[in-house]
Protein backbone atom coordinates (compact mmCIF):
# COMPACT_ATOMS: atom_id res chain seq x y z
CA UNK A 584 0.00 0.00 0.00
CA UNK A 585 1.30 3.48 -0.80
CA UNK A 586 -0.43 6.64 0.34
CA UNK A 587 0.55 9.98 -1.19
CA UNK A 588 1.11 12.52 1.56
CA UNK A 589 1.99 16.19 1.80
CA UNK A 590 3.22 18.54 4.51
CA UNK A 591 1.63 21.93 5.17
CA UNK A 592 4.31 24.20 6.61
CA UNK A 593 7.21 21.89 5.82
CA UNK A 594 10.21 24.18 6.31
CA UNK A 595 10.08 24.79 10.10
CA UNK A 596 11.38 22.68 12.98
CA UNK A 597 8.45 20.27 13.04
CA UNK A 598 8.18 20.22 9.23
CA UNK A 599 11.80 19.06 9.08
CA UNK A 600 11.05 16.25 11.55
CA UNK A 601 8.16 15.18 9.32
CA UNK A 602 10.56 14.91 6.41
CA UNK A 603 13.07 12.93 8.46
CA UNK A 604 10.37 10.52 9.66
CA UNK A 605 8.76 10.15 6.22
CA UNK A 606 12.07 9.26 4.57
CA UNK A 607 11.78 5.50 4.07
CA UNK A 608 8.30 5.25 5.58
CA UNK A 609 6.81 1.89 4.55
CA UNK A 610 3.37 3.24 3.55
CA UNK A 611 3.65 6.98 2.96
CA UNK A 612 5.16 8.69 -0.05
CA UNK A 613 5.90 12.39 0.34
CA UNK A 614 4.78 14.17 -2.84
CA UNK A 615 4.07 17.78 -1.81
CA UNK A 616 5.51 20.32 0.64
CA UNK A 617 3.97 23.73 1.22
CA UNK A 618 5.32 26.78 3.04
CA UNK A 619 4.91 30.56 3.16
CA UNK A 620 4.57 32.67 0.02
CA UNK A 621 8.26 33.69 0.30
CA UNK A 622 9.32 30.04 0.03
CA UNK A 623 6.85 28.96 -2.66
CA UNK A 624 8.59 28.23 -5.97
CA UNK A 625 12.00 27.59 -4.36
CA UNK A 626 13.54 24.15 -4.03
CA UNK A 627 13.16 22.69 -0.52
CA UNK A 628 16.93 22.85 -0.12
CA UNK A 629 16.87 26.59 -0.78
CA UNK A 630 13.76 27.33 1.28
CA UNK A 631 14.49 25.40 4.48
CA UNK A 632 17.18 26.23 7.00
CA UNK A 633 17.81 22.51 7.64
CA UNK A 634 18.78 21.76 11.26
CA UNK A 635 17.73 18.18 11.87
CA UNK A 636 20.53 15.78 12.90
CA UNK A 637 20.59 13.85 9.59
CA UNK A 638 21.13 15.27 6.07
CA UNK A 639 18.18 16.46 3.93
CA UNK A 640 17.22 13.41 1.88
CA UNK A 641 18.44 14.23 -1.66
CA UNK A 642 15.10 13.55 -3.29
CA UNK A 643 13.45 15.99 -0.84
CA UNK A 644 16.00 18.76 -1.40
CA UNK A 645 14.93 18.96 -5.05
CA UNK A 646 11.17 19.15 -4.39
CA UNK A 647 9.67 22.51 -5.35
CA UNK A 648 7.92 24.12 -2.38
CA UNK A 649 4.28 25.02 -3.05
CA UNK A 650 2.03 27.77 -1.71
CA UNK A 651 -0.13 26.74 1.27
CA UNK A 652 -3.48 26.74 -0.53
CA UNK A 653 -5.65 23.84 -1.72
CA UNK A 654 -5.30 24.76 -5.41
CA UNK A 655 -1.51 24.38 -5.16
CA UNK A 656 -1.62 20.81 -3.83
CA UNK A 657 -2.04 17.93 -6.30
CA UNK A 658 -5.38 16.09 -6.20
CA UNK A 659 -3.70 12.72 -5.76
CA UNK A 660 -2.51 13.67 -2.25
CA UNK A 661 -4.50 11.49 0.15
CA UNK A 662 -3.30 12.79 3.49
CA UNK A 663 -1.78 16.07 4.68
CA UNK A 664 0.33 16.62 7.78
CA UNK A 665 0.18 20.12 9.18
CA UNK A 666 2.85 21.94 11.15
CA UNK A 667 1.66 25.44 10.33
CA UNK A 668 1.85 28.25 12.88
CA UNK A 669 -1.49 28.06 14.72
CA UNK A 670 -2.70 31.47 13.48
CA UNK A 671 -2.20 30.37 9.87
CA UNK A 672 -3.57 26.88 10.51
CA UNK A 673 -6.78 28.32 11.97
CA UNK A 674 -7.56 29.87 8.58
CA UNK A 675 -5.97 27.42 6.17
CA UNK A 676 -6.73 23.96 7.59
CA UNK A 677 -10.53 24.36 7.10
CA UNK A 678 -9.88 25.39 3.50
CA UNK A 679 -8.12 22.07 2.91
CA UNK A 680 -10.74 19.99 4.73
CA UNK A 681 -13.51 21.74 2.79
CA UNK A 682 -11.63 20.87 -0.39
CA UNK A 683 -11.76 17.21 0.67
CA UNK A 684 -8.32 16.66 2.20
CA UNK A 685 -7.76 14.65 5.37
CA UNK A 686 -5.46 16.67 7.64
CA UNK A 687 -3.48 15.27 10.58
CA UNK A 688 -2.32 18.37 12.39
CA UNK A 689 0.18 19.23 15.07
CA UNK A 690 -0.86 22.91 15.17
CA UNK A 691 -2.45 24.02 18.43
CA UNK A 692 -5.60 25.68 17.03
CA UNK A 693 -8.94 23.85 17.42
CA UNK A 694 -7.53 21.11 19.64
CA UNK A 695 -10.34 21.64 22.13
CA UNK A 696 -13.13 22.13 19.55
CA UNK A 697 -16.05 19.81 20.34
CA UNK A 698 -16.03 18.12 16.94
CA UNK A 699 -12.26 17.79 16.47
CA UNK A 700 -10.73 14.50 17.64
CA UNK A 701 -7.64 15.06 19.76
CA UNK A 702 -5.87 11.74 19.54
CA UNK A 703 -2.99 9.68 20.89
CA UNK A 704 -3.63 6.34 19.12
CA UNK A 705 -2.57 4.18 22.09
CA UNK A 706 -4.78 6.18 24.47
CA UNK A 707 -8.00 7.16 22.70
CA UNK A 708 -7.92 5.97 19.08
CA UNK A 709 -11.69 5.42 19.24
CA UNK A 710 -12.17 9.21 19.40
CA UNK A 711 -11.48 9.21 15.63
CA UNK A 712 -15.14 8.23 15.19
CA UNK A 713 -15.95 11.84 16.14
CA UNK A 714 -15.01 12.59 12.52
CA UNK A 715 -18.48 11.42 11.47
CA UNK A 716 -19.97 14.16 13.66
CA UNK A 717 -17.44 16.65 12.29
CA UNK A 718 -18.25 15.88 8.68
CA UNK A 719 -22.02 16.05 9.34
CA UNK A 720 -21.81 19.34 11.21
CA UNK A 721 -19.32 21.10 8.97
CA UNK A 722 -20.30 19.57 5.66
CA UNK A 723 -16.67 18.69 4.98
CA UNK A 724 -15.60 15.92 2.61
CA UNK A 725 -12.22 15.98 4.30
CA UNK A 726 -11.44 15.67 8.00
CA UNK A 727 -9.30 17.34 10.66
CA UNK A 728 -7.55 15.42 13.44
CA UNK A 729 -5.20 16.91 16.02
CA UNK A 730 -2.49 15.55 18.25
CA UNK A 731 -1.95 17.22 21.60
CA UNK A 732 0.78 19.53 22.76
CA UNK A 733 4.18 17.89 23.32
CA UNK A 734 4.14 18.31 27.11
CA UNK A 735 0.66 16.73 27.26
CA UNK A 736 1.68 13.75 25.11
CA UNK A 737 4.63 13.03 27.40
CA UNK A 738 2.39 12.60 30.44
CA UNK A 739 -1.02 11.36 29.25
CA UNK A 740 -0.06 7.79 28.23
CA UNK A 741 1.17 7.28 31.80
CA UNK A 742 -2.04 8.75 33.25
CA UNK A 743 -4.14 6.54 30.97
CA UNK A 744 -2.28 3.51 32.37
CA UNK A 745 -2.88 4.65 35.96
CA UNK A 746 -6.57 5.40 35.42
CA UNK A 747 -7.41 1.79 36.29
CA UNK A 748 -6.88 2.93 39.90
CA UNK A 749 -9.28 5.87 39.50
CA UNK A 750 -7.29 8.95 38.61
CA UNK A 751 -8.44 11.96 40.64
CA UNK A 752 -5.77 14.66 40.82
CA UNK A 753 -2.52 15.28 38.96
CA UNK A 754 0.22 17.80 39.66
CA UNK A 755 2.98 18.12 37.08
CA UNK A 756 6.08 20.25 36.78
CA UNK A 757 7.86 20.26 33.40
CA UNK A 758 11.46 20.79 32.24
CA UNK A 759 10.97 21.54 28.54
CA UNK A 760 13.64 21.58 25.86
CA UNK A 761 14.31 24.67 23.74
CA UNK A 762 13.25 23.00 20.47
CA UNK A 763 9.68 23.14 21.78
CA UNK A 764 9.77 26.89 21.26
CA UNK A 765 10.97 26.52 17.62
CA UNK A 766 14.27 27.66 16.16
CA UNK A 767 13.68 31.30 16.92
CA UNK A 768 11.79 30.73 20.15
CA UNK A 769 14.34 31.50 22.87
CA UNK A 770 17.67 33.19 22.28
CA UNK A 771 20.93 31.77 23.62
CA UNK A 772 21.29 34.85 25.87
CA UNK A 773 17.94 33.98 27.45
CA UNK A 774 18.44 30.27 28.06
CA UNK A 775 22.15 29.50 28.62
CA UNK A 776 22.89 29.31 32.37
CA UNK A 777 19.20 29.78 33.01
CA UNK A 778 15.70 28.34 33.46
CA UNK A 779 12.60 30.26 32.40
CA UNK A 780 9.66 29.41 34.69
CA UNK A 781 7.00 30.35 32.16
CA UNK A 782 5.88 29.03 28.76
CA UNK A 783 2.92 31.03 27.48
CA UNK A 784 -0.33 29.02 27.39
CA UNK A 785 1.44 25.73 28.14
CA UNK A 786 -0.04 25.09 31.57
CA UNK A 787 -3.64 25.43 30.44
CA UNK A 788 -2.93 23.21 27.41
CA UNK A 789 -1.76 20.43 29.73
CA UNK A 790 -4.72 20.92 32.05
CA UNK A 791 -7.46 20.91 29.39
CA UNK A 792 -6.06 18.58 26.71
CA UNK A 793 -5.42 15.83 29.28
CA UNK A 794 -9.08 15.76 30.26
CA UNK A 795 -10.24 15.54 26.65
CA UNK A 796 -7.77 12.77 25.80
CA UNK A 797 -8.75 10.70 28.83
CA UNK A 798 -12.46 11.30 28.20
CA UNK A 799 -14.94 8.90 26.64
CA UNK A 800 -16.76 9.13 23.31
CA UNK A 801 -20.44 8.19 23.44
CA UNK A 802 -21.07 8.22 19.69
CA UNK A 803 -21.93 11.91 19.50
CA UNK A 804 -19.61 13.79 21.84
CA UNK A 805 -16.58 13.50 24.08
CA UNK A 806 -17.30 13.47 27.78
CA UNK A 807 -14.18 14.84 29.41
CA UNK A 808 -12.50 12.98 32.26
CA UNK A 809 -13.01 14.74 35.58
CA UNK A 810 -9.36 14.46 36.67
CA UNK A 811 -8.06 17.71 38.06
CA UNK A 812 -4.68 18.55 36.46
CA UNK A 813 -2.42 21.42 37.65
CA UNK A 814 0.73 22.13 35.69
CA UNK A 815 3.80 24.29 36.14
CA UNK A 816 5.89 24.62 32.97
CA UNK A 817 9.56 25.54 32.71
CA UNK A 818 11.96 26.03 29.80
CA UNK A 819 15.41 24.51 30.46
CA UNK A 820 18.61 24.50 28.37
CA UNK A 821 18.24 21.03 26.79
CA UNK A 822 17.86 20.72 23.02
CA UNK A 823 15.21 18.01 22.70
CA UNK A 824 13.23 15.93 25.18
CA UNK A 825 10.69 17.13 27.74
CA UNK A 826 11.17 15.73 31.26
CA UNK A 827 8.21 15.97 33.63
CA UNK A 828 7.77 15.36 37.37
CA UNK A 829 4.31 13.97 38.04
CA UNK A 830 2.31 13.43 41.23
CA UNK A 831 -0.83 11.40 40.53
CA UNK A 832 -3.52 10.80 43.15
CA UNK A 833 -5.88 7.89 42.68
CA UNK A 834 -9.10 6.69 44.34
CA UNK A 835 -7.57 3.25 45.04
CA UNK A 836 -4.29 2.77 46.86
CA UNK A 837 -1.45 2.11 44.48
CA UNK A 838 2.05 0.82 45.08
CA UNK A 839 5.02 0.91 42.76
CA UNK A 840 4.52 -2.71 41.66
CA UNK A 841 0.91 -1.94 40.69
CA UNK A 842 2.18 1.04 38.72
CA UNK A 843 4.88 -1.03 36.96
CA UNK A 844 2.22 -3.57 35.94
CA UNK A 845 -0.07 -0.82 34.68
CA UNK A 846 2.72 0.77 32.64
CA UNK A 847 3.72 -2.63 31.22
CA UNK A 848 0.09 -3.19 30.14
CA UNK A 849 -0.06 0.06 28.14
CA UNK A 850 -1.21 -0.84 24.63
CA UNK A 851 1.14 -1.27 21.70
CA UNK A 852 -0.35 -0.90 18.25
CA UNK A 853 0.41 -2.62 15.00
CA UNK A 854 1.25 0.63 13.19
CA UNK A 855 4.63 1.42 11.58
CA UNK A 856 5.52 4.26 13.97
CA UNK A 857 4.09 2.75 17.16
CA UNK A 858 6.74 1.80 19.74
CA UNK A 859 6.80 -1.49 21.61
CA UNK A 860 6.57 -1.15 24.52
CA UNK A 861 4.83 2.21 24.70
CA UNK A 862 6.22 2.91 28.17
CA UNK A 863 9.75 1.96 29.23
CA UNK A 864 10.23 1.94 33.00
CA UNK A 865 13.70 2.61 34.45
CA UNK A 866 14.67 1.27 37.86
CA UNK A 867 17.77 3.43 38.13
CA UNK A 868 16.56 6.53 40.02
CA UNK A 869 18.56 9.00 37.91
CA UNK A 870 16.77 8.00 34.67
CA UNK A 871 15.16 8.96 32.37
CA UNK A 872 17.38 11.80 31.23
CA UNK A 873 16.76 13.87 28.06
CA UNK A 874 20.18 13.37 26.45
CA UNK A 875 20.31 9.63 27.16
CA UNK A 876 16.72 8.56 26.70
CA UNK A 877 14.89 10.85 24.26
CA UNK A 878 15.54 8.61 21.23
CA UNK A 879 14.14 5.41 22.77
CA UNK A 880 11.87 3.62 20.34
CA UNK A 881 12.92 5.97 17.55
CA UNK A 882 11.82 8.92 19.71
CA UNK A 883 8.30 7.50 20.06
CA UNK A 884 8.57 5.81 23.45
CA UNK A 885 7.61 7.33 26.81
CA UNK A 886 10.32 6.77 29.43
CA UNK A 887 9.36 6.60 33.10
CA UNK A 888 11.44 6.44 36.26
CA UNK A 889 11.73 7.53 39.87
CA UNK A 890 8.58 5.67 40.94
CA UNK A 891 7.68 6.41 44.57
CA UNK A 892 4.54 5.86 46.59
CA UNK A 893 3.03 8.99 48.12
CA UNK A 894 0.21 9.38 50.63
CA UNK A 895 -2.45 9.75 47.90
CA UNK A 896 -0.91 7.87 45.00
CA UNK A 897 2.30 7.86 43.01
CA UNK A 898 5.18 10.16 42.13
CA UNK A 899 7.31 9.57 39.02
CA UNK A 900 9.22 11.23 36.20
CA UNK A 901 8.42 10.83 32.52
CA UNK A 902 10.21 11.87 29.35
CA UNK A 903 9.47 11.95 25.62
CA UNK A 904 11.12 13.41 22.54
CA UNK A 905 9.12 16.60 22.07
CA UNK A 906 9.52 17.04 18.30
CA UNK A 907 9.08 13.32 17.52
CA UNK A 908 6.54 11.71 19.91
CA UNK A 909 5.43 15.20 20.92
CA UNK A 910 4.91 16.64 17.42
CA UNK A 911 5.76 15.20 13.97
CA UNK A 912 5.79 11.56 15.13
CA UNK A 913 2.45 12.10 16.86
CA UNK A 914 0.79 13.41 13.67
CA UNK A 915 2.40 10.64 11.65
CA UNK A 916 1.03 7.98 14.01
CA UNK A 917 -2.41 9.61 13.78
CA UNK A 918 -2.05 9.47 9.99
CA UNK A 919 -1.25 5.77 10.17
CA UNK A 920 -4.34 5.24 12.33
CA UNK A 921 -6.48 7.27 9.90
CA UNK A 922 -5.37 4.97 7.10
CA UNK A 923 -5.97 1.81 9.13
CA UNK A 924 -9.45 3.01 10.14
CA UNK A 925 -10.40 3.78 6.55
CA UNK A 926 -10.48 7.58 6.74
CA UNK A 927 -7.85 7.83 4.02
Ligand SMILES: N[C@@H](CC=O)C(=O)O
Pocket residue numbers: 732733734759760762763764782785905906909910
Ligand atom coordinates in the same frame (compact mmCIF):
# COMPACT_ATOMS: atom_id res chain seq x y z
N1 LIG B 1 4.54 24.04 23.37
C1 LIG B 1 5.64 23.15 23.48
C2 LIG B 1 5.96 22.56 22.13
C3 LIG B 1 6.53 21.17 22.23
O1 LIG B 1 7.67 20.82 21.91
C4 LIG B 1 6.85 23.84 24.05
O2 LIG B 1 6.84 25.08 24.08
O3 LIG B 1 7.78 23.17 24.48
